[in-house]
Amino acid sequence: ITMGPSGVKSISRPGLFGMDLSYTQAINYTYFICLVLVIFTIFIVHRLENSRIGRQLVAMGEDDIAARAMGVNTSKAKLTAFALGAVWAGIAGVLFAAKTTFINPDSFKVWDSVLILCMVVLGGMASIPGIIAGALILILLPEYLRVFSDYRLLIFGAVLVIMMVFRPGGMIPKRRKAYKLRPEELQDSAAAVPIGGGEGDAP
Numbered sequence: 140i141t142m143g144p145s146g147v148k149s150i151s152r153p154g155l156f157g158m159d160l161s162y163t164q165a166i167n168y169t170y171f172i173c174l175v176l177v178i179f180t181i182f183i184v185h186r187l188e189n190s191r192i193g194r195q196l197v198a199m200g201e202d203d204i205a206a207r208a209m210g211v212n213t214s215k216a217k218l219t220a221f222a223l224g225a226v227w228a229g230i231a232g233v234l235f236a237a238k239t240t241f242i243n244p245d246s247f248k249v250w251d252s253v254l255i256l257c258m259v260v261l262g263g264m265a266s267i268p269g270i271i272a273g274a275l276i277l278i279l280l281p282e283y284l285r286v287f288s289d290y291r292l293l294i295f296g297a298v299l300v301i302m303m304v305f306r307p308g309g310m311i312p313k314r315r316k317a318y319k320l321r322p323e324e325l326q327d328s329a330a331a332v333p334i335g336g337g338e339g340d341a342p
Contacts, residue, residue: 146243150236169238176230184267192219197265261302263309272310 152165153172160168187193195216198206207213236242254277262273280298284291302310 144244146241146246147236148241150240150242152237152240169234173234176234180227181267181271187223188265192216196220200265257299261299261309263312266309266311266313269309269311269313 152160153169155168188197195206195211198209198211199213199216203213235246239246258273258277259270260273261277262271263269281291281295284294306312
């Protein structure tokens with residue numbers, strides 16, 4: 140089906156309601172599709188991290204045993220996370236194939252997986268703005284360092300090491316929410332605390 144090492148050729152680009160688009164129009168149309176999907180992904184991830192399943196995943200990331208002790212079905216949550224990740228990976232794969240119009244095993248190298256992981260670590264794990272910033276930097280930085288072709292990977296690695304040493308949380312780490320009690324809740328808490336013990340002879 141996938142033609143083995145020869146890959147899949149002549150993959151058609153996304154069409155617009157059946158209309159034939161020129162090369163430039165198809166490229167522009169693909170760009171806007173990617174832009175819309177990026178915005179949609181940011182919206183979904185933002186909603187997800189404030190949802191029940193999102194809080195379950197955060198709890199599992201902090202301490203899997205404690206999450207199970209609090210009643211989180213970790214097996215179901217992990218399966219949900221895997222399914223969500225697979226959906227977005229499939230969408231990205233379809234767009235990649237439509238953009239390049241040709242894919243083969245060499246199109247997906249180990250370095251690509253390492254680069255994606257570096258984007259997350261550099262920008263800040265669980266931080267949407269951080270991951271976006273990390274992706275932009277790691278995509279643009281190699282292009283600007285192309286003039287230093289002999290030392291590009293060395294500089295690239297040095298930047299990552301420096302970030303891991305001085306900013307282990309990433310450039311834009313995720314901020315933890317600070318919950319504040321309302322005035323009436325503070326009054327209720329103060330009323331529930333005994334002011335002092337009774338007087339009596341020491342034993």
